[in-house]
Amino acid sequence: MNKARTAAVELGAASFVPLISSFLLAVLMLLPLGSGVANVTMPHLAMIAVFYWITRRPMLMQYGACAAVGLCLDLWLNVPLGLNMLLLILARMFVLSQLKHFKGRNNAVHWVVFVVLSFGLYFVSWLIISAVNGVVWPVRAMFIQWLVTAFSYAPIGFLLGRLRRSIFQ
């Protein structure tokens, strides 16, 4: 029995909390928050959730879960299929390879890592969108969303932390 399955069996239904909370935050990204620019100023909540759970409970946020959240997000946001899927897989790949350097450090370090990682992911998404559409895509809206996402990590991470502590301890 692999580690992920062992963790899932030990925790029971609670092992689905990271996946469900990531899906829920992905759905929240679709809500019209009273502004036509809401889809730009809305932070990438799914990216925040996936990063949070990979850094805290990597066994409960497998590649398949990242791919599923990304794929649904691609369909719901009407962006090129595979874009968010790739971004979330890359996020997990990066975090797992670097986790030994910042695991156990305080939340500020995690925040800094997220800011750097999300910048890289937005850059990758800009490259992909430009390639798919065959034009140099405007960066302003993307830059604004990255900023909002970077600043939103702290409050969303705090809420996810409360959820994690209430369920896993």
Next chain:
Amino acid sequence: MAWGVRPLVPIVQSIKGLASNTTGARRSVRGRGGLWFYLVASFFFLILELFGASIPGQVRGVADDVVAPVLNLLERPLRYMQSGMERFAGVSDIYQENQDLRDENDRLKQWREAAMQLSRENEQLRLILKVPKREVPAAATARIIGVGGGPFERSVLANAGSLDGVEDGLPVIDENGLIGRVLHTGRWTSRILLITDINSRVPVRLERTGALAIAEGQNENYLRLRFLPAEADIRVGDRVLASGHGGVFPPDLPLAIVSKIDNEYMFLEPIGGLEKLDYVRIMAYHAVPDTDALLLDDDGGADNE
């Protein structure tokens, strides 16, 4: 047989070690295999998009249908909260707002009389000249329940779909003017591409001079006016209407106002309330004859003969 057990211990241990190593290797392969499988899958989807073989809109329509009930559920308390906050913020201005509304109401009464008289005259003249009616019926009235696209696309999700008579390509208006067209439909939902999206092009004319041009979305809150004749007279504040060319949008729908002219760059501010969409009307407009339908009619006609 104690003598026989001792020599077997290292063998058992080595078998256990081998087994654990094998499990570890299998685990590692499974993890990496998973990573590569999902990476290849995402690249496969992206390459499909790159070569224009995008997945059918029906798949996205089904995905929208699946998420629509959740959005419907979450959207209502959000609307109530927003309207409550707006009401709370507006309490201090209520007296002044009331006075302004009374003044506006008096002006509108005068306009209403003039409009009714003009409408009657217009109807009589149309009858005399046998001009066909230009009213476009509504296919459906829908509520905006979701936004989409993130920084890549300007689109919204409405809670009316093919079961309500909505079809791909139909124009969509709000109470002020044109806001976009239906991109694809699910059974209960439809995605609307806004006029501000970078892929949106609307053939337009200036209301004051009649000069023709194209209004292009920029993925911003404004549009850009292009292909306007060099000799055309254009001023800030001019209204821009859909020209009806191309047959996608009905003519004379208000679209935008010229907001800024900077040499060859002309920017438009949308008239439709794109910043705060609530209810929208999807119009049953089919200016361009459906060639498939015509072919079917021809076949039917041949059969009847």
